[in-house]
Amino acid sequence: MSPGELPGPGPDERMHPKGRRNKQGIRIDPEAEAHHPPERAVLSALVKHEPGVLAEISGLFSRRQFNIESLTVGTTTDDSLARMTIVIEEPRPGIDQAKKQLEKRIPVISVRELASDAIQRELVIIKVNGDEPDKVNAITDMYDGQTLDAGPRSITVELTGNEQKINDAIDAYAQFGIRELARTGDAALARGESPTAQVKQPNQAPTEAQVETEVISDD
Amino acid sequence: MSERASISREEQDDEANSSNQSTDVDAAETADQPTQTGAEAVVDALENAGVEYLFGVQGGAIMPVYDALYEHEQMTHITMAHEQGAVHAADAYGIVTGDPGVCMATSGPGATNLITGIADANMDSDPLIALTGQVPTNFVGNDAFQETDTIGITQPITKYNIFSDDTDTVGEDVGTAWALANEGRQGPTLVDLPKDTTQGETSATVGEPRTPDTYDPPTEADSVIVQQAADALASAERPVILAGGGVIKGEACDELRAFARDFEIPVTATMPGTGAFPQTDPLDQGIAGMHGTGDANLAISNCDVLVGIGTRFDDRLTGDIETFAPDAEVIHVDIDPAEISKNVEADYPLIGDAAVVIEQLHEAMSGSPPADEWREQCQTWKDEYPLDYEMPEDEPLKPEYVVEKYDELTPDDTIVAAGVGQHQMWAWQYWTWTKPRTWVTSHGLGTMGYAVPAAIGAKLAAPDQEVVAFDGDGSFLMTAQELTVAVRENLNITIVVLNNEAIGMVRQWQDGFYGGRRMASEYPWIPQFDKLAEAFGAQGLRVETYEGVEETIQEAREYDGPSVIDAHIDPAENVYPMVPSGGDNARFALNEEHLEELK
Numbered sequence: 001m002s003p004g005e006l007p008g009p010g011p012d013e014r015m016h017p018k019g020r021r022n023k024q025g026i027r028i029d030p031e032a033e034a035h036h037p038p039e040r041a042v043l044s045a046l047v048k049h050e051p052g053v054l055a056e057i058s059g060l061f062s063r064r065q066f067n068i069e070s071l072t073v074g075t076t077t078d079d080s081l082a083r084m085t086i087v088i089e090e091p092r093p094g095i096d097q098a099k100k101q102l103e104k105r106i107p108v109i110s111v112r113e114l115a116s117d118a119i120q121r122e123l124v125i126i127k128v129n130g131d132e133p134d135k136v137n138a139i140t141d142m143y144d145g146q147t148l149d150a151g152p153r154s155i156t157v158e159l160t161g162n163e164q165k166i167n168d169a170i171d172a173y174a175q176f177g178i179r180e181l182a183r184t185g186d187a188a189l190a191r192g193e194s195p196t197a198q199v200k201q202p203n204q205a206p207t208e209a210q211v212e213t214e215v216i217s218d219d
Numbered sequence: 220m221s222e223r224a225s226i227s228r229e230e231q232d233d234e235a236n237s238s239n240q241s242t243d244v245d246a247a248e249t250a251d252q253p254t255q256t257g258a259e260a261v262v263d264a265l266e267n268a269g270v271e272y273l274f275g276v277q278g279g280a281i282m283p284v285y286d287a288l289y290e291h292e293q294m295t296h297i298t299m300a301h302e303q304g305a306v307h308a309a310d311a312y313g314i315v316t317g318d319p320g321v322c323m324a325t326s327g328p329g330a331t332n333l334i335t336g337i338a339d340a341n342m343d344s345d346p347l348i349a350l351t352g353q354v355p356t357n358f359v360g361n362d363a364f365q366e367t368d369t370i371g372i373t374q375p376i377t378k379y380n381i382f383s384d385d386t387d388t389v390g391e392d393v394g395t396a397w398a399l400a401n402e403g404r405q406g407p408t409l410v411d412l413p414k415d416t417t418q419g420e421t422s423a424t425v426g427e428p429r430t431p432d433t434y435d436p437p438t439e440a441d442s443v444i445v446q447q448a449a450d451a452l453a454s455a456e457r458p459v460i461l462a463g464g465g466v467i468k469g470e471a472c473d474e475l476r477a478f479a480r481d482f483e484i485p486v487t488a489t490m491p492g493t494g495a496f497p498q499t500d501p502l503d504q505g506i507a508g509m510h511g512t513g514d515a516n517l518a519i520s521n522c523d524v525l526v527g528i529g530t531r532f533d534d535r536l537t538g539d540i541e542t543f544a545p546d547a548e549v550i551h552v553d554i555d556p557a558e559i560s561k562n563v564e565a566d567y568p569l570i571g572d573a574a575v576v577i578e579q580l581h582e583a584m585s586g587s588p589p590a591d592e593w594r595e596q597c598q599t600w601k602d603e604y605p606l607d608y609e610m611p612e613d614e615p616l617k618p619e620y621v622v623e624k625y626d627e628l629t630p631d632d633t634i635v636a637a638g639v640g641q642h643q644m645w646a647w648q649y650w651t652w653t654k655p656r657t658w659v660t661s662h663g664l665g666t667m668g669y670a671v672p673a674a675i676g677a678k679l680a681a682p683d684q685e686v687v688a689f690d691g692d693g694s695f696l697m698t699a700q701e702l703t704v705a706v707r708e709n710l711n712i713t714i715v716v717l718n719n720e721a722i723g724m725v726r727q728w729q730d731g732f733y734g735g736r737r738m739a740s741e742y743p744w745i746p747q748f749d750k751l752a753e754a755f756g757a758q759g760l761r762v763e764t765y766e767g768v769e770e771t772i773q774e775a776r777e778y779d780g781p782s783v784i785d786a787h788i789d790p791a792e793n794v795y796p797m798v799p800s801g802g803d804n805a806r807f808a809l810n811e812e813h814l815e816e817l818k
Contacts, residue, residue: 004793005810008513008604011817015521015596016805019545025532025563027545048433051382056374063375093560100557106379106399109433 024093036091040069042114042188043099044197048107049075049082056105057084066090066098070122070185081109081199085188112190112197120188124166127156128176136176143169154179162186253420258287260390261350261410261417262294263425268397270294270321272312272679274305276332278325279365280352283417285323297679297704302329304672304701306336310345311636311659311676317470319346319400319408320676326352327365330411331372335666338376340407342663343491344468346400347407349373350393355415356384369411378406386416390425398428403436404555405468436554440569440576442583448526448550448567449583455524457546457593458484461507464491464662465529465553467655469573472496475528478577482587485597487515489530490647491662497653504597508536509798510644513604513807516798518597519544520805524588526580528552529573532562533663534801542803552576604796604809606648615789616763618642618717622649624768625687625715628776633685634659634677638670638694641723644794646689657684668697674712675705685776686712692745693722699751705781706756713775714783716748719790727793731814752783763787 022028024036047053054073061068069087076083088098095113102111114120125148128136136155140147145159159169163186170181190196255263261284265273273296277285288296299305302324309320324333330351340347354363370382379399383392389412396408452458466475472495479486479496485504486496496503505515519525525547530536537543543563551558551565552573559568569576608619622645626633631653637643637660652658659677661669674688695716705712726740749759758778762771762785775782796807799817808814 002793002811003789003791004608004795006513006604006795007607008809010809010813011806014517014805017521017542017544017546021541021543021545021563023540025537025540025543025560027547027564052370052374055371059375093564097557097561100559104555104557106431106434 024091026093036093038067038089038091039095040087040089041095042118042120042186043086043088043102043111044114044188044190045084045086045102045111046076046109046197046199047082047084048109049080050107053082053107054084056107057086057102060101060105061086061088061098064098064101066094072185072187074187083197085186087186109199110197114188114190114196115194117191118188119191120162120186121160122163122166122184122186123158123160124170124181124183125156125158126170126173126181127154127179128173129153129179130155132176136173139169139172143172145169252422254422254424255420256283256287256417257386257389257412257419257421258283258417260386260421260423260425261393261412262287262291264390264393264397264428265321266291266293267394267425268428269318270397272297273321273323274299274308274312274676275323276302276305276325276329278329278352280326280354280414281323281329281350281412282325282352283414284350284352284412287417296323297675297708299672300700300703301698302332303335303668304675304698304704306333306347306349307339307666307669307672307698308676308679308701309349310336310340310347311673312680313340313346313405314659315634315656315677315680317346317468317656319348319397319405321348321350323350324352325365326354326369327367329365330367330369334372334376335664337373337407337409339661339664339666339669341376341378343661344405344464345407346405348393348397348400349407349409351409351411352417353382353411353413356413357415359413369409373409376407377409378404380409380411382411382413384413384416386419386421387423389416389421390423394425394428395431398430399434401428402430403434404465436572437556437570438572438575440552440571440579442579444567444569445576445579446583448569449580450585451548451567452484452524452526452550452580453482453585453588455522455588456590457521457523458526458588458590459504459518459522459524459597460484460486460526460528461489461519461530462486462492462495462528463489463530465573466492466495467529469529469554471528471573471577472655474574474577474581476500478581481581482584483590483594484526484588485518485594487511487518488652489536490660492530493647493658494652494655498651499653505601506647507804509538509800510648510794510796512606512648513796513809514597514600516796516804516807517600517604520803522547524548524550526550526552527563528577529554531558534562537562538798538802538804542805552580610765616765616768616787618645618719618786618788618792619649620765621715621717621768621786621788622646622689625772626650628769628772629685629687632657633687634681636660636670636673636677636686636688638688638690638697639665639667640691640694641719641727641792641794642689642691642694642717644724645717667691667694670694671698671701671705671714674714675701675708675710678710678712679708686710688712688714690714690716691723692716692718692720692742692748695748696745702752702755702757702781702783709780711779712781713772714752714781716783716785717788718745718748718785719788719792720745721790723790724794730793731811732799732818748783748785752781752785758782759785761785761787
């Protein structure tokens, strides 16, 4: 007899269920297991523009182990609000969980996952060696970039575009030797009339940001 | 949730609209005549919230707030021995009353000593507000004496925190933090109070506590999903309800009881949900999880519809997620959307207030599930897997007996506090739970040392109810100094130390999973706890035989003031049933041999 032991049929003598769940807690058909490959999602969050919010949001993503690709933040037309654009790469259940965890934080006013056709732009500043200025200029023209600074040893250019275009441009500049570069990460808005994350308070006069959104969607 | 200070959103808005102008006028007229300090505004905010007790420890940066309490009569401040004691006492006060408990500490070490208790409250969604002193704002960031980044440190473990650096709004900040701790999914909040904020003067008056306008917790669940869920449940052949802590926090126990009884659905409970449904009811189907009972774990494993209410399906409950209720459609009722499909996918997500949603489900049910065979099966499991133990005369005292005896001798509404470890599991398993808000322990964080300060907070919250704390020798040594508070306040509480001279749960795991290598788990140098209690001025008792148990318990209960019973129990006793960490709940071990098979 072992101390504390209890009576009753042993593990093999009991009723056992037939089914199973996967690691995400989703019931699975044993013959066709649901598979959730990681996908890229763009989340737009309207947050209170106050100290500590950026730390709160970035902390949330790190401690819940959400795989974050980029995070940008900036003010809106309403001084009290800021918009964050967060690009994450997660399986679908992880993306849903990230949205809900974001929405739960008190300074976060609203969150929306943008559709894949959303307008996404990133800015990059690249400083390359200045030995072949003509070739550098040709590539800058090709990517609709701008030369910000040119000296005998280095040329600095600016480009904007979606992630793919920026990656291609960086590859193209690599032949000259890239000295340094800085990327901002994506900023994004929903395309057309559909609103990005916006203030929604039924009992309040619309804020400036809301009015702004409405005007845009009227266009 | 508190009714004391919560007013509905509409009323709040009306009041805010009508009072805005008048306060503006007042502010203009008295702009040059400060009426009070920031610290007094803090105290006003607490008073407006209906706070009765504060638990804290004095210190430099929080002194202005203490000074503002000097002549205050409505609120009683309980000075604790250590800030961890303050936060656990406040936490227990919150569990028992349903209103946020309030703890206070100074900056630096005062604030960091609160961390364990704040994290504990965060894991268990306990309503708690912490007020911490901070160095003056012009020193912040300079590594000043007793400066620490309290906001940064507590950000991941609070529902909300705020660095309150404006004397004109500090009172409102405290009110907001109190209201946020109380409303929606409850949880801990913190207001960091720089000394110049609390010492500064202001003409602002402090209103009722209210949540920010952007905070709007859900109440009613989507009626379409409610109907679908009710249809699934009404046609279930193997239904079971899993009552979580949210049933108690959401004051939904009556609704749950009526629902389960009307449709004859067996009810299991999580550890925090224990007490939501009376264990004396025939529909009670035990307690679920790692050390839960066989009847509960088998019912959950084999059910075809699982109604989880106010539970976050944590790993100690589910075991291996792949084998958790794998045949079941899950109806998940929770006020926090982020809990839906976090660990277990919800087939029917019902986001809303537990009491409201259970009513909705109740109305949508077409009838009792056709589950007579299942109900019989559930009864069979209850008979097959009783919690039972033997008491050989020649062997040391069994802890289970001490718990059962105490339960037998005390009224139903007795509050039981516990630390963390084997003693906690025995208290949970062998007490017969019939009422909510009587089981006060550390669930999610697993904080050893919780019991003694929790018993103090619980007794002050419910002076007319008996309070007993079951503690382990290891747990007790972590916060035993709070006995000094129980003696000073002459609290009629009993601490029963189930003393096996070991960190028993670790010892049990070492024996089970580490080849019996008992590294740092045995405490043969333990003090005499009865003597230690006497040194504090409490009654100290010792028991090591079955005959002595009843008499000793009665001696403790009859004593005017706190008692400590040093109960020397069988050091070899282990906790069963046991589902090994990450194991299949249906394959719980009832003894060492089972455990061997499962490894």
